Amino acid sequence: xxxxxxxxxxxxxxxxxxxxxxxxxxxxPTEEKIGLINRLSRTGLxxxxxxxxxxxxxxxxxxxxxxxxxxxxxxxxxxxxALVPNERGxxxxxxxxxxxxxxxxxxxxxxxxxxxxxxxxxSLEQFRRVMELxxxxxxxxxxxxxxxxxxxxxxxxxxxxxxxxxxxxxxxxMHSVTLADTTGMxxxxxxxxLSAAYMDLFSKLPATLHFHNTRGMGLANVIAGVDGGINSxxxxxxxxxxxxxxxxxxxxxxxxDMVHMLESSGFDTGVDLDRLLAIARDLPQIVGHDVPxxxxxxxxxxxxxxxxxxx
Amino acid sequence: xxxxxxxxxxxxxxxxxxxxxxxxxxxxPTEEKIGLINRLSRTGLxxxxxxxxxxxxxxxxxxxxxxxxxxxxxxxxxxxxALVPNERGxxxxxxxxxxxxxxxxxxxxxxxxxxxxxxxxxSLEQFRRVMELxxxxxxxxxxxxxxxxxxxxxxxxxxxxxxxxxxxxxxxxMHSVTLADTTGMxxxxxxxxLSAAYMDLFSKLPATLHFHNTRGMGLANVIAGVDGGINSxxxxxxxxxxxxxxxxxxxxxxxxDMVHMLESSGFDTGVDLDRLLAIARDLPQIVGHDVPxxxxxxxxxxxxxxxxxxx
Numbered sequence: 001x002x003x004x005x006x007x008x009x010x011x012x013x014x015x016x017x018x019x020x021x022x023x024x025x026x027x028x029p030t031e032e033k034i035g036l037i038n039r040l041s042r043t044g045l046x047x048x049x050x051x052x053x054x055x056x057x058x059x060x061x062x063x064x065x066x067x068x069x070x071x072x073x074x075x076x077x078x079x080x081x082a083l084v085p086n087e088r089g090x091x092x093x094x095x096x097x098x099x100x101x102x103x104x105x106x107x108x109x110x111x112x113x114x115x116x117x118x119x120x121x122x123s124l125e126q127f128r129r130v131m132e133l134x135x136x137x138x139x140x141x142x143x144x145x146x147x148x149x150x151x152x153x154x155x156x157x158x159x160x161x162x163x164x165x166x167x168x169x170x171x172x173x174m175h176s177v178t179l180a181d182t183t184g185m186x187x188x189x190x191x192x193x194l195s196a197a198y199m200d201l202f203s204k205l206p207a208t209l210h211f212h213n214t215r216g217m218g219l220a221n222v223i224a225g226v227d228g229g230i231n232s233x234x235x236x237x238x239x240x241x242x243x244x245x246x247x248x249x250x251x252x253x254x255x256x257d258m259v260h261m262l263e264s265s266g267f268d269t270g271v272d273l274d275r276l277l278a279i280a281r282d283l284p285q286i287v288g289h290d291v292p293x294x295x296x297x298x299x300x301x302x303x304x305x306x307x308x309x310x311x
Numbered sequence: 312x313x314x315x316x317x318x319x320x321x322x323x324x325x326x327x328x329x330x331x332x333x334x335x336x337x338x339x340p341t342e343e344k345i346g347l348i349n350r351l352s353r354t355g356l357x358x359x360x361x362x363x364x365x366x367x368x369x370x371x372x373x374x375x376x377x378x379x380x381x382x383x384x385x386x387x388x389x390x391x392x393a394l395v396p397n398e399r400g401x402x403x404x405x406x407x408x409x410x411x412x413x414x415x416x417x418x419x420x421x422x423x424x425x426x427x428x429x430x431x432x433x434s435l436e437q438f439r440r441v442m443e444l445x446x447x448x449x450x451x452x453x454x455x456x457x458x459x460x461x462x463x464x465x466x467x468x469x470x471x472x473x474x475x476x477x478x479x480x481x482x483x484x485m486h487s488v489t490l491a492d493t494t495g496m497x498x499x500x501x502x503x504x505l506s507a508a509y510m511d512l513f514s515k516l517p518a519t520l521h522f523h524n525t526r527g528m529g530l531a532n533v534i535a536g537v538d539g540g541i542n543s544x545x546x547x548x549x550x551x552x553x554x555x556x557x558x559x560x561x562x563x564x565x566x567x568d569m570v571h572m573l574e575s576s577g578f579d580t581g582v583d584l585d586r587l588l589a590i591a592r593d594l595p596q597i598v599g600h601d602v603p604x605x606x607x608x609x610x611x612x613x614x615x616x617x618x619x620x621x622x
Binding site for chain 2: 001002070077097110114152153154155156165184185187188189190192193196213215216218219221222223224227228250254257260261264265266274293294298299301302305306307310
């Protein structure tokens, strides 16, 4: 039976403020970002990826990383995460008081070269130097294996290469790992197989799955992951962001849609869905356009309609 | 492991020409319908729901039911299905030479009253009279249990009520059954549980699952159904149709997205996905607006991109 091995508790991490706002055509004002993070902090989310300490030239939309970190109200129990591409970013992140640093390497070499301008070997060398900077602090480090379910240039990646990357991360002392479907190539059987292999080898290293809905399979992959024993998932409020390759294609899976599915299916996400939905419904006004999420249009499954008058 | 009990062969039925075009604001010309059915007939779909023999006053968009049936080229191996609301519709359907009649009853009494203007008891009585009309012919009858995963007015329906309806259909001599999530309320655990109960009791009565993507869970529910041993699914080209309750909400799950997910996950749908995608990409021109499907925007997961030039 589906979910026979699944834990009841599933953790939800939101990436909208970083991954979503990063790819918006317009800069989202710092106060809007801070306001959104503060509201999200009170919904029961486990982690919020709040910004990226990249060069303001590379990603102007996140040029306010320090101001955002300085402006938010920290809520106990919420981990505030920042993406960090290099040592300089790590130093800025540490100064800003982040709880967790997220390091990203694509195991598709072509994608890593295109995205990070480094080979995988160079990425791992840099991660080593970042780990040195973090050592002695309370800050946690999460390692993301990007293109874990396929590279848009190199195609499918063998399972052993994903596991090799996880092993490298573990050896570097990282505290947790994210397997990311960077361009929406993951399919449910692949997720089931990779989850099983991961849990066989690394069950003590906390894992998160990060899916995109580019080809409509995002929530199906969450189900495959939960069934495979993974208990932590990234998603993005309203389904914004996620570097879609094609215009009109959706990127990240939608947080409120995922929470609704999981809670309906009897899982405990710890998230107050009504509160999350209210925030999601304000998102189109913040970004100035519609967002891909379904639940903000359709409402929850248990919001019944009045019976129509019949003859 | 996910899919441990699943068969490799999964059957796909398309409902776009009936369910999709029925709810379009504009009448789709008869020749367009015929052309689309003829193209779909050559993709490997198992069934095509081509029209509904309802009153032209009730659904003007399908007033050309006879002309459509008379105009299409029948391809061997494809079952041409028509929805039939009553005896008069059944007579017209039989005259038109359909392969299969689809009868629908909502097990949510309020929904059945609103949709069919009958109690469930009256619906079953009418089904009995329709079965009499069909007796002696080669025509098959499929019984749809609508609102099987919840009624928008009455809420969740107990599993035993779904199974009661299936038992009634079986006793009436129907050849197959569809469990339909009429308004997108199904969630994966419910699908797993209902599929298991169905297969325990009715494994010899062929079953189809019909999901909507109203709340984003459509393809996740397909995965739960396949995992539960069900091997036949309805979907709609481009994801059109499906009576969404809220404006902007999607209805039926998208055929090409579903086929892509299933084929990626190693299932054999018998469908030529490239051919299906080509037809789906022509659909916006036929209906005059964008359609919800993802794959027509993003392309298949194995359509790789050229490596970018890197320094």
